[in-house]
Amino acid sequence: MRVAVFALGGTISVARRGESDRLTGAEIAAAVPGLEELGVELDVRDVHAVPSGSLTFAQLLDLVGDASRAVDEGAAGIVVTQGTDTLEETAYLADLVWPHDAPFVLTGAMRQAAMAGADGPANVLSAVRVAASREARGLGALVAFNDEVHAARWVRKSHSTSTAAFVSPNTGPAGHVVEGRVRVLAVPPRRGVLPARYDTARLDATRVALHCVTLDDDGALLSGVADTCRGLVVAGFGVGHVPARLAPVLGALAERMPVVLTSRTGSGSVLRHTYTAPGSETDLRERGLIDGGLLDPYKARVLLRLLLAADADRETVAKAFAEHG
Incomplete structure (x- = not known):
């Protein structure tokens, strides 16, 4: 089984506090304990290494297009790592145009890699598990954070610093990752998919x-x-x-x-x-x-x-x- 990972910028890619050095997608993946034990082949790609506040609609639609081609080439699911500032918006944009049953899972981090209790590795591990799971198929774009799975339609960033920043106020999480198992408890309804290609x-x-x-x-x-x-x-x-x-x-x-x-x-x-x-x-x-x-x-x-x-x-x-x- 193969999962395509698209690495953008954001806190999850910051190597050390106060420095501009960025971790590549491969470096982010290499720092995740237990990732190799999942038996999932990762196809890691680096794109748009910028803070999420600087992302554009055009860049995100291009990313969705690249992810769609990855699925057509055999990827079972997609993981996107990015900054959390606009994650609720980018997730919803992807959900509106994502045409596949393959899960499209976004994640990130609230703490930089060098900080005590850095949450990036755990979030990436959960995201890959969700992207590779049968349970998440057909659910559109999802956000995996703090061992919770949120539907893009409902998720919001509710806190500026907490590792539990992402919530779904109207519904609660769609699911959880428990002992490595993806448990989907509330299936989010899928709406009509919009066109994925636009004149820039x-x-x-x-x-x-x-x-x-x-x-x-x-x-x-x-x-x-x-x-x-x-x-x-x-x-x-x-x-x-x-x-x-x-x-x-x-x-x-x-x-x-x-x-x-x-x-x-x-x-x-x-x-x-x-x-x-x-x-x-x-x-x-x-x-x-x-x-x-x-x-x-x-x-x-x-x-x-x-x-x-x-x-x-x-x-x-x-x-x-x-x-x-």
Whole structure:
């Protein structure tokens, strides 16, 4: 059995604190106790050795393309090591376009290799086990961290330093790695797969803004956004509310481009028709905003940008969010 490992940058690749030396994928794998005993052949490749905050959609889609070819050539699963800063977004992007039953597993580290209690080796070991397992097949993109397995659709980074930073607030982990055994307890539903290939120039030109609503927000920061962006994600209060005076600003924007309503809370869904006051979810939907459902603002932005880069119209965008949200 063969697993293809794609090594990017991030904390897991930092050799020593304060130094710019990067560990290669082979060096990361060599530092994992017990990896050779799994009986899994590793095809390790180094790509995009940058912090995850510097990754682009185009780079990630290219990576998914390379991973897809690896599966076509016989790999049973994929492991990607990267920085944790954007891991929840990159995992969801991969999940949206990953067409295979072979697991696509992302992992990383919260502690550098030279630190006491470095978690990178354990996370890589778990990730390879998940990628090679029968239990994870057909589940799309997954995040293996701290002996937990999270569905890309639900996972979030919830802490800046903890080794247990990754959680799935709405569902809990999809599974666990226990005594080397992958235990999947909750199978995440698979949604429709989006195209995996995009024109790079069109993708780069497809800007999607994200606006987090705050107390006494009058929308002044949104001035001109429709002139520079093709879409907007709004992270509203609670179940999808905004100040009353912001509602007409958002309604005017929704006449010019898709505007998706999400919640800034980090878990739970925006509502559709429970509250009716100005600035409520009912009012905003009547003004043309699209219901983001259970998607958090960051994942909603990933989905919206891919849709718009494929020239989806508002009706297509709304249908996609009804399915994925």
